[in-house]
Amino acid sequence: MSMSESPSFTPDSGEESPGLYLHIPFCKRRCAYCSFNSHACQSPPAAYLAALADQIRHWSGQEWCRERTFSTLFIGGGTPTIYSGGELAGLVGQCLGLFNFTEDPEITVEANPNTVTVQALTALRRAGVNRLSLGVQSFSDRLLAGLGRSHTTAEACAAIGAARRAGFANINLDLMYGLPGQDAAAWRESLARALAHAPEHLACYELTIEEGTPFSRLVDTGELTLPDEEEALAMAEFTHDFLAQAGLERYEISNYARPGRECRHNLNYWRNGAYLGLGAGAVSCLSGFRFGTVKDPDQFTGLVRAGELPLSEAECLPLEASFRESVVMGLRMIQGVSLARLQHRFGLTPQGYYGKIFEELHRQGLVVVSEESLRLTEAGLPVANQVLARLV
Ligand code: SF4
Structure with a gap:
């Protein structure tokens, strides 16, 4: 399909403000459990950002987008902060300039601890980013190494400190439980260390083993064992009580927030609201029409360069x-x-x-x-x- 033939959408007056999502499909290295659309690289390609900027321009001119006012922007990955603060600030500025946004949009950037500096985060704050989501996962270096994460707990603490110094007043920390070699005491320790940083939001996910990942092969051969169901359930139950006592209200199965700090972008997904997703592997759902984007970043970049829409599967939802x-x-x-x-x-x-x-x-x-x-x-x-x- 060429850009001039992109589908036209019928406005649906029942929909609330949509969200805008940009996907950055690169990480410094792949974690052993990862099934996300992310590719290992040390130096992310400028051509991908140019293609993404092209898609932002293209979609901002579409009738469906022009007729709507977006309330959230979320740059996720992968590791968005593998690009420089200036490059990401440029993307944010472009979105804010080309799309209609509500007066006080929630603008989130996901980051991994060893890819942020105070300077880069300050550039994001100046561009209007008001929420930072850090993939901390654990406050145990032993467990982080087991997960194949590329950062340490010291880097996680430094990243949170840098975010506060840059002026972020709304920080989410992603944590995982049910990890190989983790017991209830280790999980409690991770939660306590997270709370010591007074985050506004915590996302606590149980590790799931996805097919095709190194972890899945290790579980199959018996080289990796996870806490059993009962232990994992006990960790989950402890989490709710512990975080409630600390003033973080559970508002979704795996998400906890201080009052008013619930993630508006994700609430829109859970309410099955409309969203536009741009970048390799991103999915959009507009007025009952859902479509995906090709997952491979090089293919995405090539199609955009050739003036084609990088779409993959599409469906009309009955x-x-x-x-x-x-x-x-x-x-x-x-x-x-x-x-x-x-x-x-x-x-x-x-x-x-x-x-x-x-x-x-x-x-x-x-x-x-x-x-x-x-x-x-x-x-x-x-x-x-x-x-x-x-x-x-
Ligand atoms: S940081 Fe996240 S997206 Fe990147 S490899 Fe690890 S789990 Fe996957």
Whole structure:
């Protein structure tokens, strides 16, 4: 498809402000568990940034984008900060100049601890970036080395300090539990060390073994063992209580925030809102039309240079599929999914649509419905994956 033939979209007045996502598919080296679209390189190509800038220009001129006001910008990866502060600030400035944004947009950049300096972070702050998400993962050098991470705990602490000095007042730390060789005491220690930095937001994910990764091969051959289900569950339960005591409210299955610091960009995903994703492997969902971008950065760059849209698969989402997605994604939030929003958008209720499945989940005490929302119960949250699988 050539750029002049890009699809035109019908405005959907029911949608709220969309989010804009830019993907940087490079990291200094690949972690042993990584299944993200990221490629190891020491010096990221300038040509990729030029292609991304081209795509920003192209999409900002499309009717769908011109008619909307975006409320969030998220530069994720990979490791966005593998590019210089000036280069990333240029991308942010270009987006703010070409797209309509709300008055106070949330602008997040993801970073890995050994790729940031006070100067680079100051350049990001000056460009308008107001949220930094650091991939810390653990405060144990032994566990970090086991994960194949390229940074140390000292570098993580230095990065948080640098972010504060650069003026970041909204910092997320990504942490992982259920790691090989990690016990409850080691997880508690990581959480305590994270809290010592008073982060505004924590994302605590259980390690999952994805096919095709070095970890998956090691698990298959028995060379790597993970904490068992019971231990992992105990770590998860400890997390909720420990973080609640520290004033970080759990607002999504794996995410915790101080009041008002919930990630607006991710809330839009969980509410199944519209978003435009640019860059290799990024996905967009606009007015019930979902499409992906080619994953390979060189192919992405080549197609853009040739004046082609670097699109991969695309699908129109039927109303009922979109409804089910909204329920499944919405149940990830602790407050649940708004029944009024579902009714307004789809003219459907979960009780009516799912019938017997809903009744059974309700009888088992796994979901609860009020006048406003449908949500997972305390008993439903630990088995969220099983519950959501029945509603897909
Ligand atoms: S830093 Fe993140 S994206 Fe990069 S290799 Fe590690 S897990 Fe993958």
